[in-house]
Amino acid sequence: MKNSEIMEIDLKYNWHPCTQMKDHEYLPIIPIKKAKGIWLEDFEGKKYIDAISSWWVNLFGHSNKYINNNIKKQLEILEHVIFAGFTHKGAIKLSERLCKLTGFDKVFYADNGSSAVEIALKMSFHYWKNKGKIKPLFFSLQNSYHGETIGALSVGDVGLYKDTYKEILIKNITIPIPENKSEEETQKALIKAREIFEKYHKDVSSLIIEPLVQCAGYMKMHSTEFIKGLKKLCNEFGIHFIADEIAVGFGRTGSMFACEQADVKPDFMLLSKGLTGGYLPLSVVLTTDEIYSAFYCDYTELKAFLHSHSYTANPLGIAAANATLDIFENGKWKEENGEWKLRVEEKEGLSVLEFNKKTSKYIWENIQKFKDLKNVKEIRQTGMISAIEMIDYPWQKRMGLKVYEYGLKNGVLLRPLGNIIYFMPPYIIQQEEIDKMINVAYEGIKALND
Numbered sequence: 001m002k003n004s005e006i007m008e009i010d011l012k013y014n015w016h017p018c019t020q021m022k023d024h025e026y027l028p029i030i031p032i033k034k035a036k037g038i039w040l041e042d043f044e045g046k047k048y049i050d051a052i053s054s055w056w057v058n059l060f061g062h063s064n065k066y067i068n069n070n071i072k073k074q075l076e077i078l079e080h081v082i083f084a085g086f087t088h089k090g091a092i093k094l095s096e097r098l099c100k101l102t103g104f105d106k107v108f109y110a111d112n113g114s115s116a117v118e119i120a121l122k123m124s125f126h127y128w129k130n131k132g133k134i135k136p137l138f139f140s141l142q143n144s145y146h147g148e149t150i151g152a153l154s155v156g157d158v159g160l161y162k163d164t165y166k167e168i169l170i171k172n173i174t175i176p177i178p179e180n181k182s183e184e185e186t187q188k189a190l191i192k193a194r195e196i197f198e199k200y201h202k203d204v205s206s207l208i209i210e211p212l213v214q215c216a217g218y219m220k221m222h223s224t225e226f227i228k229g230l231k232k233l234c235n236e237f238g239i240h241f242i243a244d245e246i247a248v249g250f251g252r253t254g255s256m257f258a259c260e261q262a263d264v265k266p267d268f269m270l271l272s273k274g275l276t277g278g279y280l281p282l283s284v285v286l287t288t289d290e291i292y293s294a295f296y297c298d299y300t301e302l303k304a305f306l307h308s309h310s311y312t313a314n315p316l317g318i319a320a321a322n323a324t325l326d327i328f329e330n331g332k333w334k335e336e337n338g339e340w341k342l343r344v345e346e347k348e349g350l351s352v353l354e355f356n357k358k359t360s361k362y363i364w365e366n367i368q369k370f371k372d373l374k375n376v377k378e379i380r381q382t383g384m385i386s387a388i389e390m391i392d393y394p395w396q397k398r399m400g401l402k403v404y405e406y407g408l409k410n411g412v413l414l415r416p417l418g419n420i421i422y423f424m425p426p427y428i429i430q431q432e433e434i435d436k437m438i439n440v441a442y443e444g445i446k447a448l449n450d
């Protein structure tokens with residue numbers, strides 16, 4: 001079957017996410033037949049580098065043998081079971097590992113990032129209520145993104161997704177972010193934040209932030225000092241600190257979790273996306289015994305957290321997550337005949353995070369040339385996230401979309417955010433492939449000048 005035939009049937013039935021469907025009158029939908037490593041392959045045999053890790057979820061490549069095998073093994077034993085009143089081995093193992101890794105005490109499961117955000121907001125509000133305080137507001141950051149469900153959208157600040165629904169959102173207070181990573185801008189933003197904390201803190205349950213990188217917010221990057229400063233304010237004013245590490249967790253920013261770099265310990269940490277290596281929908285809310293204990297009492301006190309999702313702690317998703325953690329814990333990169341290989345049962349070599357450091361350094365060196373393009377304003381990088389900011393083209397011109405089309409024609413899946421072209425590839429990408437990814441983006445941006 002040809003791509004175009006499949007697209008025709010697709011468009012008859014499917015309504016795609018984050019898409020003006022009319023665009024597909026001229027923009028092709030790419031049906032993917034199979035994928036291996038960083039490569040996607042369509043029905044006509046054309047291959048694309050997945051430079052955005054299929055919306056930031058994939059870490060160790062598509063059809064990863066190790067993760068595949070672990071999911072298959074789990075499938076033969078237990079596909080799913082209710083998680084209220086019942087439990088299973090995978091969930092116990094994963095929770096113990098996550099707690100050891102992060103220093104948290106308790107794990108609450110859900111099945112996508114937005115749900116994890118909703119859970120943390122509800123838990124925080126509910127905690128204060130159980131303590132006899134009604135604190136109905138939340139602090140969140142300017143330019144933030146926390147998902148698309150009503151509560152998550154409410155604490156977000158990307159107008160493109162949010163503005164349409166403003167009449168039905170819950171109330172929150174937005175804290176301005178620094179213009180850039182500089183000490184001066186960071187301090188200015190923290191002074192402003194303090195004023196807002198002073199004014200509203202009595203009515204606010206928690207502050208939710210995306211530490212270090214606001215990914216959907218056009219890859220804006222912040223200093224560790226900004227995070228530290230916000231955490232201090234939360235401590236001083238008695239407000240929970242929620243770290244939404246759904247996009248930045250699991251090595252994306254250089255450390256296993258972004259908060260480690262700022263040396264802060266949140267009250268809640270949210271993980272999804274890379275949690276399963278990009279395989280299956282799963283998310284967790286990590287929290288402390290302090291929070292947990294505010295809900296722990298006789299049933300008749302009616303303080304329990306009665307939130308639930310049908311697929312809570314799905315064993316297949318959890319098998320993928322445990323396999324992903326295995327790779328982080330035991331995986332080693334080794335060079336053999338000029339080729340780098342990642343193996344789980346290897347004793348010597350570079351760890352995943354060490355190899356990422358090497359990869360991001362290589363990407364950084366190779367994106368310097370974008371500065372020579374007259375339509376590029378800035379380049380920036382945090383760990384395995386690199387962004388090229390083009391000049392402020394009017395949004396109606398959709399210049400990013402033109403780079404997207406150029407990328408597809410030339411075998412690279414880029415998915416610009418407005419005027420930002422970014423690279424967020426699976427960690428297994430090799431230098432030759434990085435060269436291709438960067439060169440195609442470079443030529444695509446350069447072509448806009450012609």
Ligand SMILES: *Cc1c(COP(=O)(O)O)cnc(C)c1O
Nearest residue numbers: 112113114145146147210246247
């Ligand atoms: C993707 C994302 C979410 C939402 O996760 P979904 O699984 O898409 O609902 C929330 N917060 C951040 C920072 C994200 O990048």
